[in-house]
Amino acid sequence: MPPIIQVEQLVKRYRKAEQNAVDGVSFTVAPDSFFALLGPNGAGKTTAISILTTTLTPTSGLVVVAGHDVVQDPDAVRRQLGIIFQKPSLDLNLSAEENVRLHAVLYGLYPWRPFYRLMPAAYRKQVDELAAVVGLTSAEMGQAVRTFSGGMKRKLEIVRSLIHRPRVLFLDEPTTGLDPASRRGLWEYLGQVRAQGGTTVFLTTHYLEEAEDADQICILNHGRVVSMGTAETIKGDLVQNWVRLDAADRDALAAELTALGRAYERDGEGLTVPVEAADVHALLRGIDTPLTRVTTHTPTLEEAYLEILERPA
Amino acid sequence: MMHQLNAGMTLAYRDVLKLLRDRGRLVATFVFPFIFIGILGGSLQSSYGQTGGMNLFDFVFTGILGQTLFQSAAIGIISLIEDRENDFSQEVFIAPISRYTIIMGKIAGEGLVALVQAVGILVFARILGVSISLPQLMRSVPAMVAVCLFGGAFGVLVLGSIRTQRAANMVFPFIMLPQFFLSGVFLPVDKQKPFLSALSQLSPMRYAVDLIRGTFYMGRADEAEAVLKSVPFNLGLMTVLFVVFLVIGTTRFVKQETER
Ligand SMILES: Nc1ncnc2c1ncn2[C@@H]1O[C@H](COP(=O)(O)OP(=O)(O)OP(=O)(O)O)[C@@H](O)[C@H]1O
Ligand SMILES: [Mg+2]
Numbered sequence: 293m294p295p296i297i298q299v300e301q302l303v304k305r306y307r308k309a310e311q312n313a314v315d316g317v318s319f320t321v322a323p324d325s326f327f328a329l330l331g332p333n334g335a336g337k338t339t340a341i342s343i344l345t346t347t348l349t350p351t352s353g354l355v356v357v358a359g360h361d362v363v364q365d366p367d368a369v370r371r372q373l374g375i376i377f378q379k380p381s382l383d384l385n386l387s388a389e390e391n392v393r394l395h396a397v398l399y400g401l402y403p404w405r406p407f408y409r410l411m412p413a414a415y416r417k418q419v420d421e422l423a424a425v426v427g428l429t430s431a432e433m434g435q436a437v438r439t440f441s442g443g444m445k446r447k448l449e450i451v452r453s454l455i456h457r458p459r460v461l462f463l464d465e466p467t468t469g470l471d472p473a474s475r476r477g478l479w480e481y482l483g484q485v486r487a488q489g490g491t492t493v494f495l496t497t498h499y500l501e502e503a504e505d506a507d508q509i510c511i512l513n514h515g516r517v518v519s520m521g522t523a524e525t526i527k528g529d530l531v532q533n534w535v536r537l538d539a540a541d542r543d544a545l546a547a548e549l550t551a552l553g554r555a556y557e558r559d560g561e562g563l564t565v566p567v568e569a570a571d572v573h574a575l576l577r578g579i580d581t582p583l584t585r586v587t588t589h590t591p592t593l594e595e596a597y598l599e600i601l602e603r604p605a
Numbered sequence: 606m607m608h609q610l611n612a613g614m615t616l617a618y619r620d621v622l623k624l625l626r627d628r629g630r631l632v633a634t635f636v637f638p639f640i641f642i643g644i645l646g647g648s649l650q651s652s653y654g655q656t657g658g659m660n661l662f663d664f665v666f667t668g669i670l671g672q673t674l675f676q677s678a679a680i681g682i683i684s685l686i687e688d689r690e691n692d693f694s695q696e697v698f699i700a701p702i703s704r705y706t707i708i709m710g711k712i713a714g715e716g717l718v719a720l721v722q723a724v725g726i727l728v729f730a731r732i733l734g735v736s737i738s739l740p741q742l743m744r745s746v747p748a749m750v751a752v753c754l755f756g757g758a759f760g761v762l763v764l765g766s767i768r769t770q771r772a773a774n775m776v777f778p779f780i781m782l783p784q785f786f787l788s789g790v791f792l793p794v795d796k797q798k799p800f801l802s803a804l805s806q807l808s809p810m811r812y813a814v815d816l817i818r819g820t821f822y823m824g825r826a827d828e829a830e831a832v833l834k835s836v837p838f839n840l841g842l843m844t845v846l847f848v849v850f851l852v853i854g855t856t857r858f859v860k861q862e863t864e865r
Contacts, residue, residue, distance in 0.1 A: 306865055347698055349863045371701040381696040385623045397615040398700035400608035404615045 294359070295320035296460060296492045297327075297344065302353035304339050304515075312351070313339040315515035321508065324489055328503035329496045331512035332601060337496040338378050340512070341464050344494070345375050358459050374458030376466045378496075380445050382437050382452075389433040392419055392452050399456045408434075422451040425481045426474045443469045450478060457485070460492045467499060500594040509593075511600055519600045527596045533569050535576075538562035538585040545581040552578050612702045613710035620681070620714025624721060635725040664831055666730045667821045668790035671814035673726060674719045674749055675756035676781050681715030682760030683773045689862070690770055698862055708855045712757030719753045737821075744820035748836070752813040755843045758850035759809050765857030784810040794833060809846060812839045 297320065304314040314336040321327045329337050342348035344355055346366035355362045358372040382391050389408055393415075397404045402415045423433050426447040437445065446469045453461070461482075467475045479502070485491050495503065503509055504523050511519040511526070519526055538561065539545040546563060549556050554575070557564045562585060567575050572588060624630060688694040697707055731737060737745075763780055767773045787804055788794070788811035794802055805811050815832060816839040822828040823836070 345699055347695060347863060348865060367701065367703075370699060373699065375699055377692065377695050379692045379695075381692040381694075383619065383693050383696075384691070385626060386619065390622075394615050394619065395696065395700075398612050398697070398702060400611070400701070403607075404611040404618070406618060 293323055296323040296325075296358055297321035297494070298354070298356040299340075299344070300354040302340065302343065302355060303351045304336075304343060304348065305351045306339075312515050314343070314350075314512075316353075317512065317515070317517055319508075319510050319517065319520065321492060321494065324486070324492055325507040326486065326493045326505065327495065328506035328509045329494065329512065330500065330503060330509060330597060331496075335512040336515040337512060338464055339515075341375070341462050341494070341496065345373055345462055346370055372459040373462065374453050374456060374460070375462040376449050376453045376464060378464040378468075380442075380449060382445055382448060384436075384438045387434055387436055388428070388440070388448050388451075389419060391437060391448060392433075392455060395452045396455050401456055418455060419451070422454050425454070425477050426450050426470075427477060443471060443474070446470055447474055454481070454485075457491065459490065460494060461485075462494045464496050465498065466495070467497065467502065500592070500597055504593050511597065513601055518603075523593050526600070527591050527593060533591065534564050534566045534589050535572055536562050536564050536585070536587040536589070537579075537583055539581045539583050541581060545579070545583070548579055548581050609702055609706045612700070613706050613713060616697070616707065616710030617714035617717060620684070620711070621717050621721075623684075624718045634722045635729075637722075637725075660827070662733070663735055663821070664793070664818075665791055666726070666733075666735045667818045667831075668788075668814055670723060670726050670730075670745075670749070671752055671817035672785065672788065672790045672810060673722055674752045674817075675759070675810045675813040676785075677719035677722055678712070678715050678753045678756030679760035679763070679781065680777055681718055682711060682757055682764050683770070683777060684715075685711055685761075685764060685858070686767065686770045686773050694862065704855055704859045705851070708761055708851065708858065712754060712761065712851075715760070716750070716753030716757050719756065720749060723749055741821055741823075744823060745817060748816050748820040748840075751840060751843060752816060755809065755813055755847050758847045758854065761854030761858065762850040763854075765854040765861070768861060781810075784808040787811060788814045789833070790814060793831065809843075812843055812846075815839050816843065 299320070300318050302314055302317045303312055305312045317336070317340060329340065331337050339348065343350045344357055344362065346362050346369050349363065357369045360368040360372075362369050383394070386394065393402075393404075393408070393411060396402050396415060402412055405411050408416070419433065420430060423430065428444065428447050428451065432440075432444065437448065440448065446466075450466060453463075467478060470478070482493060486493060495506070497503060506523065509519075509521060509523060509526055510517055537545060542558075542562070546556065546558060549563065549565065552575075554565055554567075556566075565575065569588075569590075576583075576586065624634070685694070688697070698704075700707075727737065727742075763776065764773065767776055787801065787808040789797075789805065794805045794811065797805070812834075815834055816836060818832045819834070819836040819839060822831050
């Protein structure tokens with residue numbers, strides 16, 4: 293299957309900027325997959341998303357989304373997209389529901405009607421359902437957005453972006469500012485959307501546990517790709533697996549490890565032995581000294597991520 | 606097609622709602638023409654009197670009406686920059702609709718807002734004794750709509766070369782104010798100095814004001830004195846300029862939006 297997103301040698305330098313915000317980035321995204329773009333503040337994630345969603349013109353490079361070039365045929369690309377922007381983009385003069393209605397009409401999902409009551413029943417049902425996903429009440433949906441808290445605005449943007457079912461859904465830090473319950477609600481709902489098929493999710497986030505399940509992860513730093521792969525391969529390439537052992541007779545344990553030909557580090561609280569996950573069992577079986585403690589360490593994506601970013605460029 | 610129309614309507618409706626929900630702006634909308642026509646028209650009337658049989662009150666009223674519609678529609682377009690600055694424009698520009706639909710929706714919305722102001726002017730003109738017959742009103746309304754669209758397109762043209770709200774707030778008065786005097790709102794253009802009279806040809810607002818007068822004065826004895834060009838001439842010229850302004854303005858505005 294051809295990729296749903298194809299990015300080749302993408303470069304963006306903002307007007308009057310000294311450096312490229314995106315500096316020769318290439319990647320592809322498979323249809324219906326879950327893609328995570330990670331990187332520290334200012335890495336170029338939002339810039340890349342803006343170009344992929346046709347709201348920013350690239351300096352050079354090729355970007356094809358859902359079979360259409362974003363520069364040559366932005367209209368065709370826009371028909372396939374949904375997005376939650378990093379910066380809130382609500383009309384504060386309207387009520388929450390009016391913001392959603394405006395969106396639904398702009399996307400041609402429903403005809404325009406001046407009042408909520410006159411909108412089709414299907415629309416009203418959908419708004420209720422989506423509001424429930426993030427935990428906005430119907431009373432709140434009728435309120436002026438001006439009176440919303442930051443997190444409520446975020447929830448509203450999520451409701452709005454989910455009202456149509458795009459081929460590619462871009463989420464630029466969607467859970468920033470959300471309470472844990474809404475965050476879980478959103479991920480469960482996204483899980484359902486993905487299970488139904490037909491939607492590719494393109495995520496940026498600073499909560500790395502949200503990216504653990506991604507089919508593909510791309511880490512940017514200073515506008516360049518510094519790592520790419522699944523959570524497993526990224527972790528595997530970088531983070532050391534280890535086991536911490538301790539025994540009443542620490543010297544005996546150390547001697548035994550040396551005899552077994554294992555490297556270890558010893559400190560005041562025990563010994564750390566680098567070992568592959570699959571190898572842990574064999575190691576433990578080979579030790580006769582009675583152990584008082586065994587701690588295995590499973591690296592998280594976050595550790596791998598931090599390690600990658602600390603590497604000299 | 607239906608989709609584009611719906612999208613345009615919802616965008617226009619947004620501007621109308623914004624006006625209706627802003628009490629202060631709504632009051633100002635109605636008070637401003639009162640002060641304008643009442644004080645200015647009154648003082649002009651007393652200092653010039655009936656110049657050659659022409660009723661200056663009618664002249665100023667139609668002038669203010671055309672000027673207000675044109676200017677209000679043009680200046681309302683600035684709120685496109687406001688949308689950009691608080692990032693709402695992202696939401697609109699990402700939508701699968703034509704860029705012209707976005708701009709036309711905006712022009713329609715600000716045009717409707719301007720028409721609400723026109724209602725204020727008409728009401729106060731009536732109170733102040735300007736007589737407006739039904740046929741006059743029927744002829745004026747389409748002309749008023751045309752002026753709003755024209756003013757909006759002019760606003761888009763100007764906005765096409767401005768990036769920030771601050772710049773817009775500086776540039777717009779600079780562009781509108783001279784037209785105020787060049788378009789014959791208070792005094793007939795052809796009674797001004799030849800130099801100014803010639804310069805006034807360059808002011809788009811002149812044609813808007815003249816179109817309104819054309820429909821209001823139609824068939825009256827003082828028509829020739831008050832009106833410069835025929836209704837079809839003004840309407841034709843405005844249509845051509847509308848298309849030119851719209852195309853150039855939209856292209857430039859969209860470019861600004863995406864080429865950051
Ligand atoms: N409009 C702009 N004009 C000039 N430079 C910009 C503009 N927007 C972003 N930049 C610069 O481009 C670089 C990348 O910014 P971008 O917003 O893409 O980062 P990001 O990865 O989304 O960061 P964050 O995690 O903080 O959202 C930064 O150095 C930023 O300063
Ligand atoms: Mg960002």
